[in-house]
Amino acid sequence: MTSIIRARRLIDGTGAPALKDAAVVVEGSRLVTVGPAREAANTRGETIDLGDCTLLPGLFDAHTHLSFNYGDDLIGSSRGMPPEVRALRAARNIRRDLKAGITTLRVTGEREFLDVTIKKAVEQGLIPGPRLVIATRGLAATNGHGGETPGNAVDGPDEMRKAVRTNLRRGADLIKLLVTGSVDSPGGHFNCGFTREEIAAGVEEAHRGGKKVGAHSVRPEDIKLCIQEGVDAIEHGHILDDECIAMMVERGTWLVATLAIAIDEHVLAKDMELNPTFADVEWLPRRRAARESYRKAHQAGIRMACGTDAMHAQMAYELESLVGAGIPPMDAILAATRNAAQLCDIDHLVGTLEAGKLADVIAVRGDPLATISAMRDVCFVMKEGRRYDTLSPE
Ligand SMILES: [Zn+2]
Structure with missing residues (x-):
């Protein structure tokens, strides 16, 4: 199963500046590509377009x-x-x-x-x-x-x-x-x-x-x-x-x-x-x-x-x-x-959005680099390729 997750911005957690109009492609539990949305345009799979959100590592x-x-x-x-x-x-x-x-x-x-x-x-x-x-x-x-x-x-x-x-x-x-x-x-x-x-x-x-x-x-x-x-x-x-x-x-x-x-x-x-x-x-x-x-x-x-x-x-x-x-x-x-x-000595698995790592991906509404409180507004949660934002509150 392949998912393409798109958003207005992406902070990959490597320290690189935020990327505009980005997408991550997830296959099973792993990230296969991370980059500009246009590069994922021909990838087949379920597309999740999050709009004015920022993708981040879990x-x-x-x-x-x-x-x-x-x-x-x-x-x-x-x-x-x-x-x-x-x-x-x-x-x-x-x-x-x-x-x-x-x-x-x-x-x-x-x-x-x-x-x-x-x-x-x-x-x-x-x-x-x-x-x-x-x-x-x-x-x-x-x-x-x-x-x-x-x-x-x-x-x-x-x-x-x-x-x-x-x-x-x-x-x-x-x-x-x-x-x-x-x-x-x-x-x-x-x-x-x-x-x-x-x-x-x-x-x-x-x-x-x-x-x-x-x-x-x-x-x-x-x-x-x-x-x-x-x-x-x-x-x-x-x-x-x-x-x-x-x-x-x-x-x-x-x-x-x-x-x-x-x-x-x-x-x-x-x-x-x-x-x-x-x-x-x-x-x-x-x-x-x-x-x-x-x-x-x-x-x-x-x-x-x-x-x-x-x-x-x-x-x-x-x-x-x-x-x-x-x-x-x-x-x-x-x-x-x-x-x-x-x-934690698990940076080879998680911590950044990079191809080959486990698909721990979240998104927040808005731009946390402009307004850090945007981190309160989590609208998408994926751990190892599975979504959890859809969990009921309690
Ligand atoms: Zn303590």
């Missing part, structure tokens, strides 16, 4: 979780919930993601290996959802962020090695370490749970298994520790000083930006309910620094991907936030497409 949410949604849950609200209920919520959340044009999720920590189950369910066609790149359990110090979650706590280099190996055995595509504290961390929110030796052991085991390490790290001192020990991606990294930025440039460390969640008033209010003293200690310093940190990181040429941190279906909000911080619209879009695919 989006990545490069930092998310499955079973809670920041839009309607508190961060702690999935605690104590039966696993079956969490699985159903995960299915709801990822369906929303897919309908919003997000065709790949990088899941940065999920309890009890739920992400393994959900990934299989999607691959087997049991539920519609994006492709999942999964960290399985996020690993934390007993007194660190996430350390109370059953199975997450890891203390000492030996336990770290064992935990990384267990995650890899269960199917982890990346390893997630929780380094800086957060709303749920006892003994001070802004603590660093892990020692240098623990981080080093985790990185060594992950790299021996051929996988990258992403570290939840927010404060400069924790970020530097992670970079020095070979962590591949700084998750959040809301407070970057000049030394952090220089080290990330030198080492080629990734920044996984999560800006919308840091500046969102609703999320702040929800976290204040959970822990009233939290705002002064962590959120306010993060919020004050985040835009400037990301703008400087972008200017320095740090490799950047971005995610919502479980605000499902809200990648447009993240892109708007990045553009609001001074990042050009094209570079924000690249952070959610090509760059994220590189971060």
